[in-house]
Amino acid sequence: MKIHYTLLLAGVCLMGVHSAIAVDMAQGAALAKTHNCLACHAIDKKMVGPAYQDVAKKYKGDKEAVNTLVSKVKAGGKGVWGPIPMPANSPKVSDADIKTLVEWVLAN
Numbered sequence: 001m002k003i004h005y006t007l008l009l010a011g012v013c014l015m016g017v018h019s020a021i022a023v024d025m026a027q028g029a030a031l032a033k034t035h036n037c038l039a040c041h042a043i044d045k046k047m048v049g050p051a052y053q054d055v056a057k058k059y060k061g062d063k064e065a066v067n068t069l070v071s072k073v074k075a076g077g078k079g080v081w082g083p084i085p086m087p088a089n090s091p092k093v094s095d096a097d098i099k100t101l102v103e104w105v106l107a108n
């Protein structure tokens with residue numbers, strides 16, 4: 001019971017710290033490279049997929065953007081930016097990494 005409580009506290013602390021940190025731009029960029037997102041995307045120009053800056057602009061002010069885009073990056077899809085589909089990235093890329101990537105994309 002005591003251990004349980006300590007773990008719970010530790011979890012709450014971690015979450016608090018996490019949300020206090022702004023998006024880690026270096027980590028996002030590194031993940032995008034590791035997971036080959038940059039094979040189809042660039043930050044400032046359209047390649048196979050849209051420029052990340054354009055994605056950030058499109059979803060600016062959209063509170064649901066993170067959720068929407070996490071699902072999209074996981075499952076893949078097409079039709080928002082054109083007829084070329086994005087292949088599914090899950091489960092190749094972990095959910096946590098996808099969330100970091102989406103937050104990074106939106107911060108560009």
Ligand code: HEC
Pocket residue numbers: 032035036037038039040041048049050055069072073077078079080081082083084085086087089093101102105
């Ligand atoms: C094989 C090429 C390819 C790869 C690899 C790829 N993408 Fe995409 N991505 C696309 C295409 C094409 C689109 C446009 C899809 C559309 O029009 O709906 C897209 C769209 C997106 C969008 C915008 C989605 C929307 O609905 O507005 C995000 C965010 C994104 N990609 C992130 C990523 C991330 C993160 C990775 C790496 C884990 C990744 N992509 C890997 C081709 C790719």
